[in-house]
Amino acid sequence: MxxxxxxxxxxxxxxxxxxxxxxxxxxxxxxxxxxxxxxxxxxxxxxxxxxxxxxxxxxxxxxxxxxxxxxxxxxxxxxxxxxxxxxxxxxxxxxxxxxxxxxxxxxxxxxxxxxxxxxxxxxxxxxxxxxxxxxxxxxxxLKVNDRRDLRYCVLATGFPYDRAEDDDNNVNYFSNFVPKVKGIRRMGAAAYDLANVAAGRLDGYWELKLSIWDIAAASLMIEEAGGKIKYIPNKREHSIVAGNKDICNKIYDEINNLSYEEDLTTFS
CATH class of the missing domain: 3.30.540.10 (Fructose-1,6-Bisphosphatase, subunit A, domain 1)
Known part of the structure; x- marks a missing residue:
């Protein structure tokens, strides 16, 4: 090597x-x-x-x-x-x-x-x-932030380039999180968002339809800073959640629960 x-x-x-x-x-x-x-x-x-x-x-x-x-x-x-x-x-x-x-x-x-x-x-x-x-x-x-309660967290996210053509464009998840967290930032560079999670400047992050080059370097930084990356199932390309273990799981659960509720509505 x-x-x-x-x-x-x-x-x-x-x-x-x-x-x-x-x-x-x-x-x-x-x-x-x-x-x-x-x-x-x-x-x-x-x-x-x-x-x-x-x-x-x-x-x-x-x-x-x-x-x-x-x-x-x-x-x-x-x-x-x-x-x-x-x-x-x-x-x-x-x-x-x-x-x-x-x-x-x-x-x-x-x-x-x-x-x-x-x-x-x-x-x-x-x-x-x-x-x-x-x-x-x-x-x-670097060390990820140790907050455990979403109410006190500042998160970051972004929106896919085809958001006008595909309804799975993160707008519903964004709207769900707005009243539940301290703040949400959208800085326009996924690698920087993820690096800021590793630095503890942001408490968590989620985004849909990223490419491997958006996340490869910064995902390693999060893991090396004590954080966690989870992939959102049944989504396009690399759709991920990041944060410390607790916040990552809580963001993931919010997205999964919303997706499940939407599926029930769609097929009822």
Missing amino acids: INLNKTLEEVKDWAREVGEIQKDNFGKQDLKISSKTTEIDLVTEVDEMSEKYIIDRIRERYPEHGILSEEAGKDKENTEYMWIIDPLDGTINYAQGLPIFAISIALQYKKETVLGVVYLPMLDEMFQAIKGEGAYLNGKR
Whole structure:
């Protein structure tokens, strides 16, 4: 197995270098933007530049490894090591000139995430984790919040890109949670939301229809910070709940109970 501590330092350097590309182009008036699956599922030229930079570094340093990236897809099958990349998580924020966006890089070994980095260029916040060695933010060890009562929790969530076309769009769950918690935040970058759960800044998180590159790095951070990730059954792609064990289970139960009640209504 490769030396993960050495690799982590390389990945942090790549993230900072990509962060400079993103900062240099932030607020650019003639930024090239196109859409993917829907009109609000955007990709910019900076997403593509960032992705190319990271992929080039991986191929130079680890040519035998596989890579799965948001824009480029997967380039190898049946490799022990697989890099999972979201070069610019929060593209809508970036295109709007909102300074909350992240670079997320994870490394899996035999399909298990063993290393993760989430970097916020505009905030200069470097979240990092190695499996079994804890999670850190700018050198400070992270621990999930220990709240147990949803009434005192601040949660985060988001909404899928196809929310106008598919009724399973999180609006019902959001409405259910609003009167039951202290607050809900929607920051527009799933990797950052999850990293903030690991840091104890947020008490919990849920979202539907995420992709593996949204969650791979930050999910490891939550686990290394003493938290828990649960997958919501019978949902599309990666639909998850996160928090400390108690809050994760309570969010999960709220969603499951609401789904069950809806099913009874539908088929009665």
